[in-house]
Amino acid sequence: MIFRQEKHPSKRRQQVYRYYVIIAAAALVLIGGGLGIVLSRNSRPETKEASLTKEQKELYRLAGPHIETQKERIERVRMEATAAGYPEGVIELLDKNPATVSYVEDYGEKQGQIYAEDIGDDYVDGQIPLLIQWDERWGYAPYGTSVVAVSGCGPTCMAMVAAGLRHDPTITPAKVAEYGTQNQYVDEENNTYWAFMQEAGKNWGLSCYSGFLSEEELSAELSAGHPVICSMGPGYFTQNGHFIVMTGYENGQIRINDPFSTENSGRTWTYGEIHDQIKAMWVYQIDQG
Incomplete structure (x- = not known):
């Protein structure tokens, strides 16, 4: 094999060197571009995801945590009570009066318990106190095979009358309910x-004496400080049967303590509004004998 000697070997090497540099540079550009595309593709979802997370966090911060509405709470408590097998009468309290939601919610923990030996601040000397049968201080107490909150409107009315007339705050719905159960x-x-x-x-x-009072007779008894317990039929106070206490009469308006409703107790009533719903009346005073 014959080798030809180059006339300008140094110049030739420089050209070859430049050629390889150009090739290497082009390769680096291509490789770098490819990596850039891959990195860009891989990084875009992360950037978008991070951006969405920040947006969600900002929206949550601005809106604040969800606050359960009264309606939502009632439905939640109803489902929990049903799942736990609470008595039907307890669950039905939610439909009869939404204000009973706390009572129903706590039923599983507090059923059968009595939390007060007296009526506390509800007692005001010289007045017939308003007591609510589903008050958690005594609403879980037994009455018959039920509880005061569900079936104890009668004992609660008697507790109001007795505590007020006897000036004795230790007479509670739970104690009166126990007396009623024991005496059948x-x-x-x-x-x-x-x-x-x-x-x-x-x-x-x-x-006590019973009888159906006219408006004039009712006014006279209430003005004398003699409260009247009434058995009520369907109407403003009940769909079936219920007991309430009439506590005062002034300018044609009757003050009523409804043991199931603070709303009914917070307004006055005319005789004409309710007399058709009254089934029986009992008038009370201190026994002088």
């Missing part, structure tokens, strides 16, 4: 017999 004043459906209204007051030193 409760029927098999946990309704209070009318005989309880006629007779039970004697246990607290009260006398």
